[in-house]
Amino acid sequence: MPEPANHLHFFKFMTLATSDSLHAIRGAFLDFIGDPFHGDEFSSVRYLPDGLMILGEGKILALDSYEALQNSYSHIPTTAYPDKLIMPGFIDTHIHYPQYEIIAAYGEQLLSWLNKYIFPTEQKFSHKAYAQKIASLFFDELLRHGTTTALVFATVHPESVDAFFEEAEQRKMRMISGKVLMDRNAPEYLRDTPESAYEESKKLIQKWHKKGRLLYAITPRFAPTCSNKQLHLAGKLLQEFPDVYLHTHLSENVKEIEWVAELFPESTGYLDVYDRAGLVGERSVFAHGIHLTNAEFRRLSETRATIAFCPTSNLFLGSGLFKLSQAKSPDYPVKVGLGTDVGAGTSFSILHTAHEAYKVVQLQGESLSAFKGLFLATLGGAKALLLEDKIGNFDVGKEADLIVLDPQATPVMATRTQKFPAVSLEDLAQKLFGMMMLGDDRAIHAVYIAGELAHCRTS
């Protein structure tokens, strides 16, 4: 069993939180204190079969076994979740909120799918009221599926970004988004210009970046819809605001890659198009990366950039199989998070996304353990987004975004994951794998955002 959480920091926080505002949660706690892809898997896991967590001011103030903490906190109101499993909230490193309503649209691969379904849908987001309506539904779904932080595409319209951040702010959620940049190869009604994209993004950064828990991402759609000038102005903006993110797509589909080679003949490859514009760095998140060359993997590694691995989307659009083992190789490792990529992704569930990641990896003759899958869903995602000082596990002082998983959420799960909490890490690994392969939104019993209950499953 790994060492229990250090709760010495608690006393420091007591000055911030009066005893009245404290709240405790008792149950089985699981989080990650290391990377299970490197070294002994079990040593990356922190598991407390009967733990107690003290929350206050939206933060984690202490976590240890119930036995160790019960005397010190016996006066604090406590919510107990017997037979459940408490984990850090899931982190979705790539999703499009305006595509909520067009999820699972039939019969196309990437480029024709964009033209036939996505562009006409995104047009509606020039109306802020419409964007607000969908943003609200979208956040409801994130919570129902246990996602507490996401890196999110809006549309080309600044209104879509305002609607998104207003909803996120109201819900006190740690969210990252940005206006889409696209000045060519898209319908007139969705195009901006290099200059308007620069100016509008700058205003939105000044308005939203670091406002409460909100963060901004400069968001070129992908190379084919951005002129070289637009990409370079995005790079200029990134230099002016070095702590915002860069969020775009990369090497998803073979035809897309051929098109990029035609559009940017001076570049040595798809990643190089972004690199020349100054868009590849440790705050850059590239969705997909299915068909990356070895040289591109190496370049992503040396720049500490991130790939968002989106298996349900990659299978749905027939894009291909992401080489997770290559990204996780010790030679030149690349940071990886999981992304649902709704609306090309077929589920809002990061649990189900880990399920399909397993299948993508199995088709390549390897496996993905539950610990590895759920690391990617939590601490791995936080590291990918450089947010591991704030979220991703239960270290004392971190923001209290947590989810309560129900191992018996369906009849099949109840049979497969009997006798919970697990008594050993071997036992937990098997049961957790069952949850990862069989779980969906029903496995999310409750969600806490910044220490407060934000969702509880009703049916």
Add this chain to the structure above:
Amino acid sequence: MPEPANHLHFFKFMTLATSDSLHAIRGAFLDFIGDPFHGDEFSSVRYLPDGLMILGEGKILALDSYEALQNSYSHIPTTAYPDKLIMPGFIDTHIHYPQYEIIAAYGEQLLSWLNKYIFPTEQKFSHKAYAQKIASLFFDELLRHGTTTALVFATVHPESVDAFFEEAEQRKMRMISGKVLMDRNAPEYLRDTPESAYEESKKLIQKWHKKGRLLYAITPRFAPTCSNKQLHLAGKLLQEFPDVYLHTHLSENVKEIEWVAELFPESTGYLDVYDRAGLVGERSVFAHGIHLTNAEFRRLSETRATIAFCPTSNLFLGSGLFKLSQAKSPDYPVKVGLGTDVGAGTSFSILHTAHEAYKVVQLQGESLSAFKGLFLATLGGAKALLLEDKIGNFDVGKEADLIVLDPQATPVMATRTQKFPAVSLEDLAQKLFGMMMLGDDRAIHAVYIAGELAHCRTS
């Protein structure tokens, strides 16, 4: 709109069913009257946005638009399902009931997965009481997921077959199963002999085949666990009982195929092993067939044998991608049904199995429409099992196994498939595809077995 159901046959059935025992269902009805893989897809579809079905004596006595039938049947008790979609029950052409509890077991491909997880689990089925307990849970799950007919592996123990058929008989379900044959390359505790396998199977055929709605399948596990002698005695049995089925596995995994080549050096290929034993015919159902050669596709076509396509299993075990378009080619077509293959399959849902079939097909650069997917799930499965005279669509006189689908079963589905019933086949095709990609057991609102309500969703 295709022609409505012919209800002229109704009068013939009135002699069987007194008016007292009649029951009517009103709603939107969808079934197939042809194969959407051949010719115009829409002409294979029968869709009644507001239909009325008359049930009696477990059969379909009439189906037409509500308008056409309402006057004749105004005195009959009617259940209405507004905003739902009524379809024939789903048909699962390959599943293992004893693997219910070991669904989603971690980290192996076929051969090691069998040894590590499956064989120890199947040992428990020598105890009939245990087999009865799991059989009951298994049928509950089938119904919750809308499956009304299945071709099912039991274990090597005759007790497992008795337990299965007793449960099926009680539920009045049309089910096919049989004792597994395996006399080598398996633990001692799971082995029979060629002679005991022959004798026990014969007794079980005499006991269960055609008893009520039950049918028997001679069930060699797969070539590696059966001696040539056992396969040939199975062939002899099949000759003696030409209307029972043959159910086994074929060409699932590359290592398995290499092993078969070693074990049967005289054979020209995997299918040939079965062929030489007289096991390949129109009542033969082979699960998987991932790595079939062109010659094997051709041989399956000319013998009118069936492949059970099990996409969730094929991805879970990393077996590979079934070539559906080759099986459906007009040159030498092979009958195909969908199989969940639980416990290697990851879901009991045939709806979700069609979802993953779409992804398998997309990875090969093609698509699978909702009409094609749901044809495989219903009439296609019935044809694969030579049961299209009894089940699979709503032709008058067929057995009344039907499911009531809820297009608004989850919040995402409610957004994606708004405004139901659909008003045209184009509209229906898109909404149905959303249901296929987003639906699970929650999309099954109710299930009727032989005209009687057998399941209704409660949460």
